[in-house]
Amino acid sequence: MPRVQLQNARLPCPNRLIRPLIRRLQPYVPGEQPKVEGLIKLNTNENPYPPAPSVLRAIRSAADARLRLYPNPTADGLRYKLAKLYGCAPENIIVGNGSDELLEMAVRCFVEPSPCASARTPAGAARCMVQYLTPSYSLYPVLADMHGAIKNAVPLNPDFSLPSPQQLRRGSRWRFDAALTFITTPNAPSGRGYRTAELESLCRAQRGLVVLDEAYAEFADENALALALKYPHVIVSRTFSKAYSLCFLRVGYFIGHPELIAALHKIRDSYNVNGLGQLAAETTLDHLDYYSANFGKIRATRQWLTEQLTQLGFHVVPSQTNFIFVRPPDRTAHQRGGPNKAARTSGSAEDWYYALRERKILVRWFDQPQVRDYLRITIGTPSQARRLVQVVREILRC
Amino acid sequence: MPRVQLQNARLPCPNRLIRPLIRRLQPYVPGEQPKVEGLIKLNTNENPYPPAPSVLRAIRSAADARLRLYPNPTADGLRYKLAKLYGCAPENIIVGNGSDELLEMAVRCFVEPSPCASARTPAGAARCMVQYLTPSYSLYPVLADMHGAIKNAVPLNPDFSLPSPQQLRRGSRWRFDAALTFITTPNAPSGRGYRTAELESLCRAQRGLVVLDEAYAEFADENALALALKYPHVIVSRTFSKAYSLCFLRVGYFIGHPELIAALHKIRDSYNVNGLGQLAAETTLDHLDYYSANFGKIRATRQWLTEQLTQLGFHVVPSQTNFIFVRPPDRTAHQRGGPNKAARTSGSAEDWYYALRERKILVRWFDQPQVRDYLRITIGTPSQARRLVQVVREILRC
Numbered sequence: 001m002p003r004v005q006l007q008n009a010r011l012p013c014p015n016r017l018i019r020p021l022i023r024r025l026q027p028y029v030p031g032e033q034p035k036v037e038g039l040i041k042l043n044t045n046e047n048p049y050p051p052a053p054s055v056l057r058a059i060r061s062a063a064d065a066r067l068r069l070y071p072n073p074t075a076d077g078l079r080y081k082l083a084k085l086y087g088c089a090p091e092n093i094i095v096g097n098g099s100d101e102l103l104e105m106a107v108r109c110f111v112e113p114s115p116c117a118s119a120r121t122p123a124g125a126a127r128c129m130v131q132y133l134t135p136s137y138s139l140y141p142v143l144a145d146m147h148g149a150i151k152n153a154v155p156l157n158p159d160f161s162l163p164s165p166q167q168l169r170r171g172s173r174w175r176f177d178a179a180l181t182f183i184t185t186p187n188a189p190s191g192r193g194y195r196t197a198e199l200e201s202l203c204r205a206q207r208g209l210v211v212l213d214e215a216y217a218e219f220a221d222e223n224a225l226a227l228a229l230k231y232p233h234v235i236v237s238r239t240f241s242k243a244y245s246l247c248f249l250r251v252g253y254f255i256g257h258p259e260l261i262a263a264l265h266k267i268r269d270s271y272n273v274n275g276l277g278q279l280a281a282e283t284t285l286d287h288l289d290y291y292s293a294n295f296g297k298i299r300a301t302r303q304w305l306t307e308q309l310t311q312l313g314f315h316v317v318p319s320q321t322n323f324i325f326v327r328p329p330d331r332t333a334h335q336r337g338g339p340n341k342a343a344r345t346s347g348s349a350e351d352w353y354y355a356l357r358e359r360k361i362l363v364r365w366f367d368q369p370q371v372r373d374y375l376r377i378t379i380g381t382p383s384q385a386r387r388l389v390q391v392v393r394e395i396l397r398c
Numbered sequence: 399m400p401r402v403q404l405q406n407a408r409l410p411c412p413n414r415l416i417r418p419l420i421r422r423l424q425p426y427v428p429g430e431q432p433k434v435e436g437l438i439k440l441n442t443n444e445n446p447y448p449p450a451p452s453v454l455r456a457i458r459s460a461a462d463a464r465l466r467l468y469p470n471p472t473a474d475g476l477r478y479k480l481a482k483l484y485g486c487a488p489e490n491i492i493v494g495n496g497s498d499e500l501l502e503m504a505v506r507c508f509v510e511p512s513p514c515a516s517a518r519t520p521a522g523a524a525r526c527m528v529q530y531l532t533p534s535y536s537l538y539p540v541l542a543d544m545h546g547a548i549k550n551a552v553p554l555n556p557d558f559s560l561p562s563p564q565q566l567r568r569g570s571r572w573r574f575d576a577a578l579t580f581i582t583t584p585n586a587p588s589g590r591g592y593r594t595a596e597l598e599s600l601c602r603a604q605r606g607l608v609v610l611d612e613a614y615a616e617f618a619d620e621n622a623l624a625l626a627l628k629y630p631h632v633i634v635s636r637t638f639s640k641a642y643s644l645c646f647l648r649v650g651y652f653i654g655h656p657e658l659i660a661a662l663h664k665i666r667d668s669y670n671v672n673g674l675g676q677l678a679a680e681t682t683l684d685h686l687d688y689y690s691a692n693f694g695k696i697r698a699t700r701q702w703l704t705e706q707l708t709q710l711g712f713h714v715v716p717s718q719t720n721f722i723f724v725r726p727p728d729r730t731a732h733q734r735g736g737p738n739k740a741a742r743t744s745g746s747a748e749d750w751y752y753a754l755r756e757r758k759i760l761v762r763w764f765d766q767p768q769v770r771d772y773l774r775i776t777i778g779t780p781s782q783a784r785r786l787v788q789v790v791r792e793i794l795r796c
Binding site: 011012013014015017018019022023025027028030031033041044046047048049050051055056057059060063064065066067068069070071072073097098100101104108109110111112113139146148179206207208209231232233241245246247248249250257259260263265266267269270271272273274275276277280 | 671673
């Protein structure tokens with residue numbers, strides 16, 4: 001027995017095999033994907049409408065012996081179609097296993113990990129820097145931490161609008177030489193849209209790479225795709241997940257200068273995009289009218305819901321996305337009948353999150369500074385929106 | 399005009415935005431995926447048989463509105479089924495977008511990038527080291543380069559068998575303290591299988607992490623999965639691509655100690671495995687008999703082809719995989735009719751690669767030391783094997 005214990009004692013301890021950087025890492029927490037009967041799921045910005053019938057048919061008829069073969073490694077069919085759509089070359093495009101994969105690759109491709117000696121000088125630190133505005137996509141700081149990069153998180157204006165280069169210069173925290181700057185546009189989680197002109201003036205001021213993360217661009221009045229084809233240091237990120245109802249199949253893409261795209265291809269997994277995802281995305285591009293009609297419906301529901309919740313005392317940030325960011329009414333706003341009643345009216349955003357959840361409506365609440373007072377609500381179908389308003393009224397009456 | 403030029407001159411040069419490490423990187427070159435009518439494709443080790451009919455049906459009936467939703471982020475259904483199959487816990491398993499994704503994540507999770515100051519001492523260098531035997535999967539050195547790790551490539555024995563720990567100690571190049579050691583077992587590209595006992599004695603000698611890359615284990619007489627559940631520093635990598643005819647859908651997995659697996663989950667993309675891939679893999683596990691029958695057919699064809707090519711003067715490495723590694727006959731071996739005829743007989747492996755390609759049979763040839771004299775030929779159907787032998791005879795007669 002002692003001999004066996006000695007042998008085991010000689011085996012490496014698994015925890016010590018893990019890099020300290022990874023041991024310390026606080027991972028990204030995705031929204032829940034519960035499977036609950038009758039749940040109205042408005043927490044992860046999925047499109048309420050299914051993919052076009054032709055997309056579903058294309059997948060069904062491709063479920064055959066071809067599955068045994070590797071997919072096209074560079075998603076050529078899809079890149080050619082996208083290039084035609086945007087008037088650029090396939091060399092301007094790289095397709096990813098969702099845009100998340102590409103965001104992660106961008107950090108590895110353009111940002112030095114910080115233990116390098118050069119990080120001790122300001123210019124050296126900039127080469128190790130992932131910069132972003134807050135609040136925005138909460139994945140960016142995790143990607144930076146995972147890589148050992150320096151994070152530079154700079155707040156948006158209090159109304160979630162984009163600070164101008166002049167404001168950023170005055171604030172002195174922003175780095176115009178940061179290796180990589182992520183800008184979520186339209187912004188998530190606030191839903192606020194940014195003008196292409198203001199994005200362009202920020203891009204022109206940056207000396208490092210800028211990724212304009214347009215995961216929700218199809219729901220907005222403007223998009224900044226032209227900037228990726230105009231500037232050699234600007235990449236636009238897009239996805240088929242939200243606008244094109246293909247979350248399940250993981251297809252996103254970057255558009256940018258061919259040299260940047262070629263560098264990303266070098267670190268891409270050989271077969272990073274599954275074949276049915278490629279096919280579904282290609283077929284999607286043949287049926288854009290179907291999706292445009294859905295965007296119209298989602299925008300109409302967004303407007304209706306914005307009006308209804310505003311009337312009920314919520315502050316609703318003007319949205320250019322398929323979700324709205326809302327601050328529940330102040331307790332005092334609903335004091336009808338004196339202090340006793342007031343105590344039973346709506347509480348914090350967190351209280352609202354649980355109150356809605358109890359009533360089978362799942363929304364997203366972020367326990368983070370700047371956004372703790374808000375709920376993010378995905379725009380569902382009109383009937384889901386009506387149910388939400390009904391439930392909100394019930395909660396307010398409690 | 400001069401003013402416009404000045405403005406452009408101020409824009410960042412895209413090449414300078416790319417990390418020097420990535421600029422220097424020689425990327426991995428996957429096998430070709432040509433779409434040529436009538437081509438017999440024996441170059442990327444795909445299974446010649448389609449997935450089970452139930453798998454295809456499951457995909458067809460899942461092509462519906464669910465595609466708009468995110469897939470299960472941690473592939474729970476699949477992990478539970480795999481855990482049941484192997485008698486372990488779901489916490490022992492992580493599913494990847496193909497096993498390539500997981501191999502890449504292992505480097506980021508367990509190996510320090512080398513610019514760190516500690517790399518100057520031997521122990522520090524070991525923490526930055528990706529070690530592997532050559533020849534093996536040619537992705538490993540690329541993953542190391544991509545991460546800025548130190549590569550330690552140590553040759554297999556000349557017959558592609560595994561050196562024992564004693565041999566490795568004598569050779570002095572092998573590092574028992576390397577942060578991460580990849581062992582392809584059965585070996586690719588040679589096809590040679592390794593006994594679990596010899597793998598175990600090597601694992602017991604290693605102080606760093608060992609990944610046993612078992613992409614082809616289902617075609618072998620033995621596998622080393624038990625080692626991943628026995629040792630806290632051993633991970634086994636598997637894939638649904640080859641044995642289960644699902645290359646197109648990108649599903650692989652790692653099995654190992656829960657602490658190692660948990661660390662990998664931390665750096666995983668939130669939704670890294672597409673939903674139809676998860677479903678196809680789950681359904682596959684309900685029909686293992688269908689696949690066992692295919693493994694039997696592939697082993698039988700492998701044996702027949704080995705015999706035929708051996709008779710024609712090829713040296714065929716004994717294979718435990720769904721491919722064979724063959725050295726074409728020496729020119730002199732086919733001298734029938736004096737020196738004039740000899741000049742027209744078969745030449746180098748490279749010549750053979752092109753001669754087969756001209757006749758619409760695509761195999762793989764690696765222009766690398768140790769393997770330049772060999773061709774790697776995937777085991778296809780019996781009729782593809784017969785055609786290959788017929789074409790080889792034709793070439794030998796030329």
